[in-house]
Amino acid sequence: MNYLENFGQYCLLMFRAFRQPGRNRFFREQLVREIDSLGVGSVGIIAIISLFMGAVIAIQMAANIESPLIPMYTVGYATRESVILEFSSTVIALILAGKVGSNIASEIGTMRVSEQIDALEIMGVNSAGYLILPKITAALLIIPILTLMSMFLGVWGGFFACTLTGLLDSPTYIQGITLDFRPYHLVYSLIKSLVFAFIITSVASFRGYYVRGGSREVGQTSTRAVVNASISILLWNLILTRLLLL
Amino acid sequence: MIEIKHLSKSFGENQVLHQIDAAFEEGKTNLIIGQSGSGKTVLMKCVVGLFEPTEGDVLYSGRSFTQASFNEKRNIRKEIGMVFQGGALFDSMTVEENVAFPLRMFTKESRSEVMDRADLCLKRVNLPKAHKLFPSEISGGMKKRVAIARAIALNPKYLFFDEPNSGLDPRTSILIDNLIQEITQEYQTVTVINTHDMNSVMEIGDKIFYIHKGHKHWQGDRVGIWESPNKELTDFVFATRLMRDIRSKNFKL
Numbered sequence: 001m002n003y004l005e006n007f008g009q010y011c012l013l014m015f016r017a018f019r020q021p022g023r024n025r026f027f028r029e030q031l032v033r034e035i036d037s038l039g040v041g042s043v044g045i046i047a048i049i050s051l052f053m054g055a056v057i058a059i060q061m062a063a064n065i066e067s068p069l070i071p072m073y074t075v076g077y078a079t080r081e082s083v084i085l086e087f088s089s090t091v092i093a094l095i096l097a098g099k100v101g102s103n104i105a106s107e108i109g110t111m112r113v114s115e116q117i118d119a120l121e122i123m124g125v126n127s128a129g130y131l132i133l134p135k136i137t138a139a140l141l142i143i144p145i146l147t148l149m150s151m152f153l154g155v156w157g158g159f160f161a162c163t164l165t166g167l168l169d170s171p172t173y174i175q176g177i178t179l180d181f182r183p184y185h186l187v188y189s190l191i192k193s194l195v196f197a198f199i200i201t202s203v204a205s206f207r208g209y210y211v212r213g214g215s216r217e218v219g220q221t222s223t224r225a226v227v228n229a230s231i232s233i234l235l236w237n238l239i240l241t242r243l244l245l246l
Numbered sequence: 247m248i249e250i251k252h253l254s255k256s257f258g259e260n261q262v263l264h265q266i267d268a269a270f271e272e273g274k275t276n277l278i279i280g281q282s283g284s285g286k287t288v289l290m291k292c293v294v295g296l297f298e299p300t301e302g303d304v305l306y307s308g309r310s311f312t313q314a315s316f317n318e319k320r321n322i323r324k325e326i327g328m329v330f331q332g333g334a335l336f337d338s339m340t341v342e343e344n345v346a347f348p349l350r351m352f353t354k355e356s357r358s359e360v361m362d363r364a365d366l367c368l369k370r371v372n373l374p375k376a377h378k379l380f381p382s383e384i385s386g387g388m389k390k391r392v393a394i395a396r397a398i399a400l401n402p403k404y405l406f407f408d409e410p411n412s413g414l415d416p417r418t419s420i421l422i423d424n425l426i427q428e429i430t431q432e433y434q435t436v437t438v439i440n441t442h443d444m445n446s447v448m449e450i451g452d453k454i455f456y457i458h459k460g461h462k463h464w465q466g467d468r469v470g471i472w473e474s475p476n477k478e479l480t481d482f483v484f485a486t487r488l489m490r491d492i493r494s495k496n497f498k499l
Contacts, residue, residue, distance in 0.1 A: 023351060115334035118296055122406075123348050124323035 010206045016128040017136070017205075030134035038100050038135065038201075039142030043149070045099065046092055050083075050150040053091070054157025057082050062167040075168055076158065076176020081185070083154035089189040090237050092150050093196035096143065097229040101204040104135055105225035108208030109218035117209070132205040136198060143197035144190050151189070188244045195240060196233050203229040247271055248293065248404060248436050253302030255285075255292050262288045263460045266302070273434045275427055275450045279442060280457035281482060287408060289457060290440045294328060294406055295319060306404065324352055327397030327435075328406040333389035335381040335396070341368070342377040345395045352400060367395040371425060387418040391425070398429060405430070407439040411446055423449045444483060447471070456482070 061075040108131055111117050120127040155177055162168035207225035211217055248270040255263040262285045270276040278286045291297040293304050295311060304311040306322050314322065335344050345364040349355060355363070368374060371391040376384055384392070390410060397405060407426060411419040427450045430437040439446065447454060448468055456464040456479045464479045471483055472493065484490045 026351065110337075114337070115330045115332060116336055119328070119330060119334040119336075121296065122294055122323060122326055122328045123351065124320045124326075125351060126320075 009210065010202070013128055013132070013206055013209060014202060016126065017132040017202075019126065019129060026130065027134060030130070031138055034134045034138035035142050037103075038138050039146060042096060042099060042146060045095070046146050046150050047153055049095060050088065050092070050153035051157035051160075053087055054079060054083055054154030054159075055161030057087070057154070058158030058161045058173075059165070059167065062162060072168055073172045073176035073179060075162060076173040077179045078176075079158035080155050080177045080181075083158075084151050084185050084189050088147050088150040088154055089192040089196065090233065092147055093143070093193065093200065093233050094230055096146075096196075097200045097204075097233060098226050100139070101200050101226045101229045102222040104201060104204035105208040105211075105222040106218055108132075108205055109211040109221050110215075112209060112211050113214055113218060128209065132202070132209070135205060136201045139197040139201040140194060143200075144193045147189060147193040151186075188240075191244065192237065192240050195236055199232045199236060200229050203232060247305075247307060248438070249305040250289075250293060251303045251305065253289070253292060253304065254300050255288055255297060256300045261300075261460065263292065263299075266457075266462050268455050268462060268465070270436050270438050271453060272436050273431060274452035275430050275437045275439060276453045276455070277447060277451045278438065278440045278455050278457060279447060279482070281442065284457045285460040286440050286457045290406060290408055290438065293438070294326060295323065324400065325403040326406065327400070327402035327404070329390065329393040329397050329408065329410055331409040331412055333381065333386075333393040335389060335392055337381050339380075340377065341373070341379050341381070341384065341392050344381070344392055345399055348396065348400050363399065364395075367399050368392070370398070370429075371395045372421075386413050387415075387422065390414065390422055394422075394425060394429070398433065401433060403435060405433075405435045405437045407437070407441075409440060409442075411441065411443045416445065419443065419445060420449065426450060444486075444489060447483070458482075 058075055058079045061078045062072075065072065065074060108117075111131070117127045117131070120130060159170065159173050159177075162173050163170045204225040207221045207228065208218075211221040250266055250268045250270075253263060253266045254261065266289060278289060280286045288297060292299045293311075295304075299312055303313065306325070309318070309322060311319065311322055335341075336347065339347065342361070342364050345367050346360050349360045349363055353360070365377070368377065371394050373388060373391050373395065376388060376392070381389055381392070405426075410422050410426060414422065423446050426437065426439065429435065439450075441447065451468040451471075454464075454466055454468065454471065455462055456476070458478045464474060464476045466474065471479065474480060484493055
């Protein structure tokens with residue numbers, strides 16, 4: 001019952017957020033700020049994680065290929081497929097759920113407990129539209145770009161790991177990453193990243209918007225937002241994979 | 247004028263307000279007083295629309311607020327200015343940006359016109375040199391004044407103050423009280439103040455509503471308080487020895 005109530009409240013909040021976004025100039029200003037804070041602020045961590053994860057995937061692939069019947073270029077092929085299909089969309093989304101989700105929930109939650117949201121409402125501002133819509137839009141714009149960047153860096157992380165440690169020569173790895181490339185896999189991954197972007201920002205905003213209490217509750221809400229967003233991402237990952245790949 | 251008609255509010259089984267009737271007049275400071283937990287903050291939040299009343303109506307110059315559509319409510323809210331207990335300033339904006347916010351949101355004025363108006367409002371509340379500071383860098387009294395400047399930026403018809411003197415020293419409290427009274431007379435606003443500060447009651451209480459356990463127990467002015475036979479009211483107002491002494495010496499306002 002509580003779950004249904006929460007879901008209903010979440011749907012109503014999203015309806016309010018998309019209903020009247022407020023003045024264009026405010027929306028533009030907020031959007032640029034959110035792109036900077038949610039996207040540009042996450043480039044560093046995503047670059048580092050993608051490079052290292054790509055490298056680890058490639059080394060693990062190389063280490064597990066023992067049969068001489070399996071060509072070594074499979075390392076590049078498998079690294080590319082793992083990075084594009086799963087790692088860059090899902091794992092990056094889970095990392096962003098932690099970083100961006102907690103940030104959004106605590107920002108909006110603090111505004112709620114310090115009556116800043118009430119002040120917006122009293123002024124006649126649609127607080128949901130003013131606070132939440134720019135965050136969702138910014139995430140929808142920037143997270144697919146971050147996902148593409150992560151794919152690129154993950155694949156090259158594998159390349160550097162293989163070539164620098166002597167596991168594989170560069171022509172063999174490149175042969176693997178160019179083998180049987182299906183652009184649809186890229187589309188599938190980008191669709192997932194769009195859905196995950198919406199989940200991360202909307203769930204965190206919802207949790208922050210309805211927080212009650214003080215700083216302790218804001219902290220707890222921030223954790224709950226990350227947990228809820230992560231579980232939703234895993235669930236939708238399964239649903240989308242079933243719908244889009246089979 | 248703001249009229250409250252038979253307003254009740256319950257949270258689940260707990261009824262906080264019982265059939266409140268009141269009328270707040272223009273150009274006067276209307277005070278809602280009562281003990282902590284008496285329901286005065288809930289009453290104010292029902293009047294400004296932050297809580298939905300369980301029963302009854304609130305009329306802003308004859309316009310029903312509780313039955314208004316989303317857009318009608320939005321239009322009424324543009325005529326409302328409210329100063330929250332903690333100020334509720336936007337902490338990521340400077341003082342100047344806080345005051346300019348409603349102007350930028352609801353007017354089509356140019357940036358320079360908006361900033362001129364914000365500057366005027368800040369000067370009106372005697373804060374001519376705090377424009378570029380953030381709320382975290384100013385004192386409690388200054389925060390209240392910035393909140394007042396933001397509340398009057400759009401020339402509101404209705405002004406609400408929730409505990410405007412809480413956390414302030416007596417001298418700053420008097421300055422804030424005087425400022426509220428001056429603004430009320432200058433802009434001819436319907437000013438509603440939620441307080442339990444007896445200095446404010448005696449200084450600026452043109453019209454006073456005493457709320458006790460969710461009921462309106464008494465209504466009158468600051469002169470009437472001295473002569474009221476209402477036991478709950480006198481117990482509340484003359485709770486301190488100083489107030490009792492003043493009263494026993496038959497002090498007249």
